[in-house]
Amino acid sequence: MTNADATIAVNSELAARDDMIISDGVDKWYGDFQALKGVTATIKEKEVVVVLGPSGSGKSTWIRCINRLEQHQNGRIIVDGVELTNDTRNIEKIRSEVGMVFQSFNLFPHLTVRDNITLAPLWVRKKPRGEAEQLAADLLERVGIPEQADKFPGQLSGGQQQRVAIARALAMEPRIMLFDEPTSALDPEMIKEVLDVMKELARSGMTMMVVTHEMGFAREVADRIIFMESGEIVEVGTPEHFFTNPTEDRTKLFLSQIL
Amino acid sequence: MVMGTERLDEATAELLANVAAEDAKRPDEPSLPFGEWVKKNLFSSIPNAFLTIFFSLLTLFAYRQILNFVFSEERRWEGVRVNLRGLFTFSYPASQYHRIWITLGIVLVLSGMSMGLMKSIGRGFSIKRISMWFFSVGLSLVVGILLREPSVLKDADGLARWSFPDGSPITRSETGLLLIRDDEGVSLLAEGESPLLLRESFGSAMSDRGWWWIIAVFALGIGSALWFGFGDMKRRTTFIPAIPLTFGFLGLFISSVWWYQWGHYGRDDAGILISEPDRLVASTTRIPWTILWFVLVLAYVAGRALVRTERAGLTRVLIGFSALLTPFVTYFVILRDPDLDWAHVWSTDIPMALAFMVGGGLIMWILTNPAIGERGRLIATALMGIAVFNWVAAFFGWYAMLQKARISFLLLALAALAAHNFAGDARQRLRSVWGWMGAMVIVHYLATMINTAETVAAPDQFAGGFVVTIYIAVFTMIFSFPLGVILALGRTSRMPLFRVMSTIYIEVVRGIPFITILFFFAVFVEFFLPEGMDLAALASAGIAFTLFSAAYLAENIRGGLQAVRQGQYEASDALGLTTVQRTGFIILPQALRVSIPPLVGAVIATFKETSLLSIVGLTDFLRVANSNIPGQTEFLGVKREGLLFICLIYWIGSYSMSKYSQRLEKQLGVGER
Numbered sequence: 001m002t003n004a005d006a007t008i009a010v011n012s013e014l015a016a017r018d019d020m021i022i023s024d025g026v027d028k029w030y031g032d033f034q035a036l037k038g039v040t041a042t043i044k045e046k047e048v049v050v051v052l053g054p055s056g057s058g059k060s061t062w063i064r065c066i067n068r069l070e071q072h073q074n075g076r077i078i079v080d081g082v083e084l085t086n087d088t089r090n091i092e093k094i095r096s097e098v099g100m101v102f103q104s105f106n107l108f109p110h111l112t113v114r115d116n117i118t119l120a121p122l123w124v125r126k127k128p129r130g131e132a133e134q135l136a137a138d139l140l141e142r143v144g145i146p147e148q149a150d151k152f153p154g155q156l157s158g159g160q161q162q163r164v165a166i167a168r169a170l171a172m173e174p175r176i177m178l179f180d181e182p183t184s185a186l187d188p189e190m191i192k193e194v195l196d197v198m199k200e201l202a203r204s205g206m207t208m209m210v211v212t213h214e215m216g217f218a219r220e221v222a223d224r225i226i227f228m229e230s231g232e233i234v235e236v237g238t239p240e241h242f243f244t245n246p247t248e249d250r251t252k253l254f255l256s257q258i259l
Numbered sequence: 260m261v262m263g264t265e266r267l268d269e270a271t272a273e274l275l276a277n278v279a280a281e282d283a284k285r286p287d288e289p290s291l292p293f294g295e296w297v298k299k300n301l302f303s304s305i306p307n308a309f310l311t312i313f314f315s316l317l318t319l320f321a322y323r324q325i326l327n328f329v330f331s332e333e334r335r336w337e338g339v340r341v342n343l344r345g346l347f348t349f350s351y352p353a354s355q356y357h358r359i360w361i362t363l364g365i366v367l368v369l370s371g372m373s374m375g376l377m378k379s380i381g382r383g384f385s386i387k388r389i390s391m392w393f394f395s396v397g398l399s400l401v402v403g404i405l406l407r408e409p410s411v412l413k414d415a416d417g418l419a420r421w422s423f424p425d426g427s428p429i430t431r432s433e434t435g436l437l438l439i440r441d442d443e444g445v446s447l448l449a450e451g452e453s454p455l456l457l458r459e460s461f462g463s464a465m466s467d468r469g470w471w472w473i474i475a476v477f478a479l480g481i482g483s484a485l486w487f488g489f490g491d492m493k494r495r496t497t498f499i500p501a502i503p504l505t506f507g508f509l510g511l512f513i514s515s516v517w518w519y520q521w522g523h524y525g526r527d528d529a530g531i532l533i534s535e536p537d538r539l540v541a542s543t544t545r546i547p548w549t550i551l552w553f554v555l556v557l558a559y560v561a562g563r564a565l566v567r568t569e570r571a572g573l574t575r576v577l578i579g580f581s582a583l584l585t586p587f588v589t590y591f592v593i594l595r596d597p598d599l600d601w602a603h604v605w606s607t608d609i610p611m612a613l614a615f616m617v618g619g620g621l622i623m624w625i626l627t628n629p630a631i632g633e634r635g636r637l638i639a640t641a642l643m644g645i646a647v648f649n650w651v652a653a654f655f656g657w658y659a660m661l662q663k664a665r666i667s668f669l670l671l672a673l674a675a676l677a678a679h680n681f682a683g684d685a686r687q688r689l690r691s692v693w694g695w696m697g698a699m700v701i702v703h704y705l706a707t708m709i710n711t712a713e714t715v716a717a718p719d720q721f722a723g724g725f726v727v728t729i730y731i732a733v734f735t736m737i738f739s740f741p742l743g744v745i746l747a748l749g750r751t752s753r754m755p756l757f758r759v760m761s762t763i764y765i766e767v768v769r770g771i772p773f774i775t776i777l778f779f780f781a782v783f784v785e786f787f788l789p790e791g792m793d794l795a796a797l798a799s800a801g802i803a804f805t806l807f808s809a810a811y812l813a814e815n816i817r818g819g820l821q822a823v824r825q826g827q828y829e830a831s832d833a834l835g836l837t838t839v840q841r842t843g844f845i846i847l848p849q850a851l852r853v854s855i856p857p858l859v860g861a862v863i864a865t866f867k868e869t870s871l872l873s874i875v876g877l878t879d880f881l882r883v884a885n886s887n888i889p890g891q892t893e894f895l896g897v898k899r900e901g902l903l904f905i906c907l908i909y910w911i912g913s914y915s916m917s918k919y920s921q922r923l924e925k926q927l928g929v930g931e932r
Binding site for chain 2: 067068069092095096098099100102104105106107108109110119120122123124126127128129168169172
């Protein structure tokens, strides 16, 4: 069965045409500890979903399962019509469709900013060098640091590094962007510059899944908020519903602690 | 790796320039007056003062003993001088010596060019530092002149003069055995008495060392001229680039062969000793050395001329490749005279090389097409199947393709399997094709050259001495490094078979003493070879060194691999890089950078361990000094001089490598984290 066949099969069985990520009863154990307990959610095209929850609630684990940085044990994950299985080709396909931004940036310290960005377009997308470099220049312009192309990551501030990391992920022209606590490692004055880039990205219609503790961002940008605790989804709703009128006690407790 | 080295250099240069600019702005640190400095650093407390005095005395004592050893009348340094060529090349025929010069020339061109092509050549040495050198040389000379014991007095026949313990002189009888006291007739030393060696007085010893005084004063004079000539601190911190300065000193030294009588030593064609101290060095040495100096300087100038041009990057890559090939080309082609069977070359070797170049190039072109997808992997797998089958068939004797063809086919299959990692646009694909063709040219050229009879002397003994030391060291470095990388990757791999095999290999090799491995290879290696194949002793020693050193390198590299953070793997995976790309572009470059200090340590260790070659019957540097020179009729037992000399050469080699690695570390460390 080719990828195309698999796509059609999955689509007809489970998915609506604009479902980008389907997580269906996903379980994940670390040894005896169950990190994810039957996590089920669907994320539509162009939707911005913010995942909230106390630390240790499994939100990072979940988002990392979606591009196979972690392997789930039960349930199904379907990304843009391709199911995550042990088949390397499916994993490769999904990874090239999904961009990821990490808490600790994870830029390649031995490459310049430009080479960080062009690496994947050159070697994974097989773009000609000129095209890839043009793309890098455009993306650096977009994240607001066009003048830093020849520097090394170590020479940039944290906020600039994270913006390079976003540009690097965007260089693969992904259909989905995953953000794993992108501002948690930043000094307060640098958080805004990164959030601004993410807001711009959300407005441009990118499908985004964001794990964060930035309530202001969640309230302003999110289409939906998913609240997790102890590996379960506790509550799902619009920001308005979530911040003003939550139904679950656990959500209320969390909000009272954080706001 | 592939990308960015050029920009890395630019950024490095820029950063260093910034550092220099910052330095210029910073105010000078107030320097303490000499007395204060001594008090603060050497005599700050009673225990420290004691330590200072104790170790100064110890140093002076050691210095004196070394000087006494080196300048003792008993030393026969002409044993080293006469045998200089022997120490470096052993029995290499004098008529073929131009080959050695050509080899050296190639090495110097490559090193000169690569030095010239370095974007940042560092700040160099400050005037302050240079004048300090001159001061320390001058001061050590003065101390040395004062410390060394006075020379032995000699009689008219050049024999040392002795006295009885009570001071009355000893005269030798005609047989030289009896000790005669002049006024009282014949007498002998009493029981327990030992005669005294008569030495000149301290005053006459000092005046005898006139030339040394002149050199010492000269050095001190230059030192103070530089110090006071560049009056204030700002000007004393003027920097002179290191490389031109080094070339200058080297040039001064080499020019001395034209005006200083170093003496003419050696053996003539009949093996008769030549020892003429009052002559210039032989012109067969003088002229090549002078030419080589100019070659080095010209190569450097050419490198500097290229450094700012478009071609710099390409030239660097070419120099890197040539540097890797030089040992083989010189060993098999230049130092040896390949005696080619031209009929075979035209009928078989060249057509085969062309076939592999064209056919393989075509296959590479097809397989690096990004659109080929699954079919590409099938083709590559099929090629690998055939390649492996060729070896199996040859082993069982079903059919036997020429070995060169089997190797080329295997290489082609490996390249085909890796091809999808390097797929891309037409330019990218053409690069893979050219890469394949270039590799084939090199492989077939070397294979043809190696597989020939030779005309210069016998296989193992045509070179010896330092040449063997260097060849084994370079051979080991070139081969053990990739093997070490593979073993390290294997040991950290997620595939159990690789991991277990690498671990077993590393642990077994590290658990056996190296000497044992060397003997094992000298004796047992033939059991592992196909019938009729015979490895030269030098080659089997080289393989033993490579296999041994790879295990240690692997552990060093593994340390570097573990220093690469998990996030780097995750980021590469999230971008969709393949395992090969992730390893080659992201993980290895970072891991190797971290491993530079231990890797250089291993290289230096290998360089020194080559001295073990002498115990498996090869004539290396140590063996010439330790056995060959003391075995010559004219220099029976003259061993200490040679050993001291090779110590010096080994030290110079190791120390320069260590200095180079410090520099490399500094250069690569810039811009990291």
